[in-house]
Amino acid sequence: MITFSHVTKSYNGKRKAVDDLHLTVNGGEVFGFLGPNGAGKTTTIKMLTGITDIDEGSIEINGYNITSDSMKAKRSFGYVPDSPDMFLRLKGLEYLNFMGDIYKVPKSLRQERISSLASAFDLESALGDHIQSYSHGMRQKVMVMGALLHDPDVWILDEPLTGLDPKAAFELKKMMRDHANKGKTVFFSTHGLDVVEKLCDRVAIINKGQIVLTGTMDEIKGNFHQDDSLEKLFLEITKNE
Numbered sequence: 001m002i003t004f005s006h007v008t009k010s011y012n013g014k015r016k017a018v019d020d021l022h023l024t025v026n027g028g029e030v031f032g033f034l035g036p037n038g039a040g041k042t043t044t045i046k047m048l049t050g051i052t053d054i055d056e057g058s059i060e061i062n063g064y065n066i067t068s069d070s071m072k073a074k075r076s077f078g079y080v081p082d083s084p085d086m087f088l089r090l091k092g093l094e095y096l097n098f099m100g101d102i103y104k105v106p107k108s109l110r111q112e113r114i115s116s117l118a119s120a121f122d123l124e125s126a127l128g129d130h131i132q133s134y135s136h137g138m139r140q141k142v143m144v145m146g147a148l149l150h151d152p153d154v155w156i157l158d159e160p161l162t163g164l165d166p167k168a169a170f171e172l173k174k175m176m177r178d179h180a181n182k183g184k185t186v187f188f189s190t191h192g193l194d195v196v197e198k199l200c201d202r203v204a205i206i207n208k209g210q211i212v213l214t215g216t217m218d219e220i221k222g223n224f225h226q227d228d229s230l231e232k233l234f235l236e237i238t239k240n241e
């Protein structure tokens, strides 16, 4: 479960990148976080993961405050950043072992999870190569593997499907669904409206730092003409006058 309580953030004292964000994401949900470029999605996720300080308000992950109880909060989630271009000098397997060490995943369990994730993502033969030599999609896959290695309760994924080939995207979406079906939490940002429609239990739409709509797809569509596509609704909701 994730709780945002009146969270606000500005950069350099300028316009608020996130403005009074108030939202609960429940266990058992795949929750989509949608918004146009510059809306505040990554800023929200950076505050949620403790990378960026919060100016006002608070965030709890599984009941742990990310600011005052940060170690416990951080242990309970896995995070995939929006750019997978990290740890380029490490080999895939070195990176995964590094993540396994950080999260104290026992060696035998680690081996089992790496094998199963690598097989799902068709990455077995690349794990001995440097991440630098990987394609964007392969880097994305290894970041997802690293984030999920300690089997965290809460998944926080910043545009996780970008750059994935259809098989990997299918596998990841299935994993997200399965994780939520176990009562766990999946929170992800995306620009993919069709993904949201097919995969999410609930969505929030953010525009200019403020949540403009939250609900199930049916609830959101209920506010408009039922026949409208999500794309049309999204454009209507986020149009900047």
Ligand SMILES: Nc1ncnc2c1ncn2[C@@H]1O[C@H](COP(=O)(O)OP(=O)(O)OP(=O)(O)O)[C@@H](O)[C@H]1O
Pocket (backbone or CB within 6 Å): 011, 012, 017, 035, 036, 037, 038, 039, 040, 041, 042, 043, 044
């Ligand atoms: N480090 C930073 N310094 C100053 N301004 C920033 C910084 N990071 C983000 N911003 C500003 O904050 C606002 C929100 O940006 P953010 O990256 O959170 O949006 P986003 O919804 O993730 O966008 P995108 O879909 O393009 O990734 C934007 O106006 C952006 O220019």
